Amino acid sequence: MHPFSPRHPLLPSRIHALGASVGVAAALALSGCASPPPAPSSQRPSATLPATAEAAPQATTCPKGLPDNTRCLSGKDSAGAFYMIAIPPNWQGTLVMHSHGGPALGAATMARVLEDIDRWNITVRAGYAWAGSSFRQGGVAVRAAAEDTERLRRIFVQHVAKPEFTLLHGQSWGASVAAVGASMFTDDGTGRKPYDAVLLTSGVLAGGTKAYDFRLDLRVIYQHLCGNHPKADEGQYPLWMGLPAGAKLTQAELRARTDECLGLGKPAAQRTPSQQRKLDTITRTLKIPQNQVQSHLNWATWHFQDIAQNRTGGRNVFGNIGAQYRGSDDDATLNRSALRYAAEPQAVAAFGADTDPDGRIPVPVLTVHGIHDPTAFVEMEDTFRRTMERAGTAGHLVQTFTDDGTHSYLHDPIYVTLFATVIDWARDGTKPTPAAIAQRCPAAEAAFGKGCKFLPDFQPKPLDTRVTPRS
Structure with missing residues (x-):
């Protein structure tokens, strides 16, 4: 159950905890129409990740910036990746699996994970459980990082709880990890999809x-x-x-x-x-x-x-x-x-084969990109749209854009709005429009501060208008 969804009513205590109101929830009830089409028949079989004996995560002190009484767990998986899990006291069952940007170089460290949870504590403050991996190795290795994210999801399910909903979130280079991982892992072994939806923020989505x-x-x-x-x-x-x-x-x-x-x-x-x-x-x-x-x-x-x-x-x-x-x-x-x-x-x-998304993602995919992003050019979104079109999954994709010139982080209410939107889309099949998302955002500002800068009419140009074409 999501705290800012009009289709998932709030208890009074929950409203108080998040600084929200019934009015906020009502104002967020804006969406588009049309359900995502079924996955294309050409979709590749789900990748296999060998079953491993994973130790249970251990309780740890939560980093600053998380809500009081948040439960934090950490550990090191069998492949050598460090990870952290944070569960807010008002958790309603949605797990956000985070794939971080970079990539970092060198050996895996817990410091990388602590940096991620600090930057993305909005996830926990908005009422979601968060889980992030350092990845087992540094460097430009996309599929390995996707495996590490999936391994952590399995650790959560085995040792912590079975979430009602799992959202795969990729940021920057991690957006390519999430986009690749979402088409690698499409069956959790029980006939269910391991990820119910995908959110890609400031993504390096043109492929390596x-x-x-x-x-x-x-x-x-x-x-x-x-x-x-x-x-x-x-x-x-x-x-x-x-x-x-x-x-x-x-x-x-x-x-x-x-x-x-x-x-x-x-x-x-x-x-x-x-x-x-x-x-x-x-x-x-x-x-x-x-x-x-x-x-x-x-x-x-x-x-x-x-x-x-x-x-x-x-x-x-x-x-x-x-x-x-x-x-x-x-x-x-x-x-x-x-x-x-x-x-x-x-x-x-x-x-x-390792770094380029193939677009064969069988669940809703929502993206956001600052149009003046100096690190991952916004024109990469045009390439990603074309990738989804070639895969026959363009109906699974909604792209949004903001009037921002930063890369690593946009604004709290933008992410709160996107979390709620893609979750609602996956749950009830109502595909949102960029205009509806823009209209939905101001309601989140009441609890999370100003920052809604959506540009619902923006369309990115092809990447070769920004990057010199070559043979």
Whole structure:
């Protein structure tokens, strides 16, 4: 039973606990029409995850920010992933399985889980149980992360409680984990779907074979302009590999190089004309803001290294043959001088098999994306819609957009509204419209503060209007 659903009445004590009101519940009773069609007959069989003997989670102190008397449990699963579970005192039976963004690099840690529950405590404050895994390994490994999420769901069912409803929530890179996992696991072994609905927020939903192309563009344009990553007196390597195996470059050292060339660490007034001109070339050509250049360059360094060394056996996934870069003061020179790489088809296919959603999701899928997201471009949503259309599941998808320019977190009432909406949709088959969702949101502001910025008429453009097309 969901606390903000008009189809699931609240007890007075529950209203008091959440700061809600009967008026809030009534105001949220806005939705569209049309039930999701049945899953396509071409849907692949549900993936199998070997049954394992999982230890029961242990009681632990809850992190700050959760409601009083929340019950928290933690543990480490048989594959080596850390996890935490938080159950609010007013829990009504809905479990939210959280797939986190990133991905982080390095070994799994509980610190990653604590960061997630801190950022997403709105889930528990809104009355839902929350469960999140660190994933058993760092790096760009989507299907493994989806397995870890499913393993944690089974731990919850076996050792904690059998939820009435299970929502799979993926954020950022975790949205690709959730999108892939929702089509991997479609039968819990008893004939029921393990996930009743899916919520994807600020998602990297173009698939690994498309979502990171612009970061190769960043590497080659940066190198054309700056020539210091790598430096001329360092060992040379193809930029698609991020860094060669064993490289000792640190993030602080890379920041020093970008500061030298672009003045990224300085206020604009303190940059030299040459630095500002080079920085403008990057931002105009790649359509990313200045304050995101360093972050994307970091990802194009260490995440690319992880992909090359740990995911593809040293083969190239990213190519820029045929890309014509535009936006510099001298595009002809840029395109003539920029390093060019050809992706290896077998490597692309293998990487795509792990990271690209196939759209074969048999349950309602709701997405939200800030239209000015500087990390995961909103145009990725167009790619994901096309993926669902090819799979024959477009009727399972509703996409919403907000007037936001952040990536990691939007606003509390947005998420409360989306949780309630996708749960109601899955329960009664009434497909919502973006306009109805936008109208529903202000009711949540009474309890969770301002922040409703839905743009119900927005439609994203194709990804290749944002990222330079290539052969």
